[in-house]
Amino acid sequence: MPSNIKSLINDLVIANRILANEDVVDAYGHVSVRHPDDPTRFFLARSLAPEFITAADIMEFTLDGEPVKKGGPAPYLERFIHGGILESRPDVVAVVHAHAEDILPFGLTDGTPLRPVIHSGSFIGANVPTWDIQDNFGDTNLLVTNVAQGQDLAKTLGDNNVALMRGHGFAAAARSLIEVVRMSVYLPRNARALYRARQLGGEVKYLHQGEIDARNRGYSPYSVETWRAWHYWANKAGVGDMVTRPDAPTAVSKKGAKIAKTKAKPAKKAKPAVKAKAKAKGKKK
Numbered sequence: 001m002p003s004n005i006k007s008l009i010n011d012l013v014i015a016n017r018i019l020a021n022e023d024v025v026d027a028y029g030h031v032s033v034r035h036p037d038d039p040t041r042f043f044l045a046r047s048l049a050p051e052f053i054t055a056a057d058i059m060e061f062t063l064d065g066e067p068v069k070k071g072g073p074a075p076y077l078e079r080f081i082h083g084g085i086l087e088s089r090p091d092v093v094a095v096v097h098a099h100a101e102d103i104l105p106f107g108l109t110d111g112t113p114l115r116p117v118i119h120s121g122s123f124i125g126a127n128v129p130t131w132d133i134q135d136n137f138g139d140t141n142l143l144v145t146n147v148a149q150g151q152d153l154a155k156t157l158g159d160n161n162v163a164l165m166r167g168h169g170f171a172a173a174a175r176s177l178i179e180v181v182r183m184s185v186y187l188p189r190n191a192r193a194l195y196r197a198r199q200l201g202g203e204v205k206y207l208h209q210g211e212i213d214a215r216n217r218g219y220s221p222y223s224v225e226t227w228r229a230w231h232y233w234a235n236k237a238g239v240g241d242m243v244t245r246p247d248a249p250t251a252v253s254k255k256g257a258k259i260a261k262t263k264a265k266p267a268k269k270a271k272p273a274v275k276a277k278a279k280a281k282g283k284k285k
């Protein structure tokens with residue numbers, strides 16, 4: 001396995017553990033990442049709770065949700081969420097689907113739109129649409145279990161970063177694993193702050209578009225600030241010793257102070273093509 005794929009799968013395992021530890025996912029929910037050399041494929045774990053996932057559990061899929069290797073372990077039923085979004089959004093590299101409880105009320109009523117109200121919530125973007133599976137598929141078990149449903153969800157997501165799924169959860173899409181994890185951790189936090197502000201009464205002050213833009217301008221996936229959160233969450237989740245920076249040749253130890261003795265593979269610079277696309281997209285907005 002090429003070293004860049006190995007390091008990407010390592011990051012995917014870390015992402016699973018962080019999302020589990022931060023209560024974004026529980027027994028259900030998942031995170032995927034696009035294959036760096038083949039945009040028509042992606043990596044996603046087998047059907048297993050994210051907190052147990054290791055590199056051996058990661059499977060490769062085509063965008064229609066078919067496992068590349070036949071006869072393997074059972075995949076997630078809702079893998080079509082990932083295929084649908086990755087197919088419709090060439091700029092997206094990583095996708096999270098989860099059922100985080102704090103966001104659910106916002107998909108059930110149009111009384112209060114879920115939009116950024118706190119600085120760390122800015123990354124969810126100004127508009128968070130709600131997808132209702134009932135609209136085009138009638139009465140279902142609410143799970144996204146085929147290509148058509150995955151594509152329909154992706155259509156509602158559009159160019160946004162997050163879509164709520166009525167009575168079910170959310171889907172988040174981003175340019176990197178770090179970014180999608182960060183967004184998925186801060187989305188429920190933003191929802192909690194908004195929910196509580198509503199209880200206090202008065203008019204809710206959402207972030208201004210200019211504030212959201214200013215936050216985005218300051219973002220870089222491997223900046224010291226972004227890295228600090230990734231490292232912190234990984235350490236808290238018990239996988240701090242797995243953390244490697246794509247632009248640094250050494251691993252960061254669990255304590256964060258010492259350099260790990262094992263020589264970490266200097267993973268190739270992550271996805272320059274995607275960065276360029278993301279920039280182009282930024283300009284468009």
Ligand SMILES: [Zn+2]
Nearest residue numbers: 078099168169
């Ligand atoms: Zn689900």
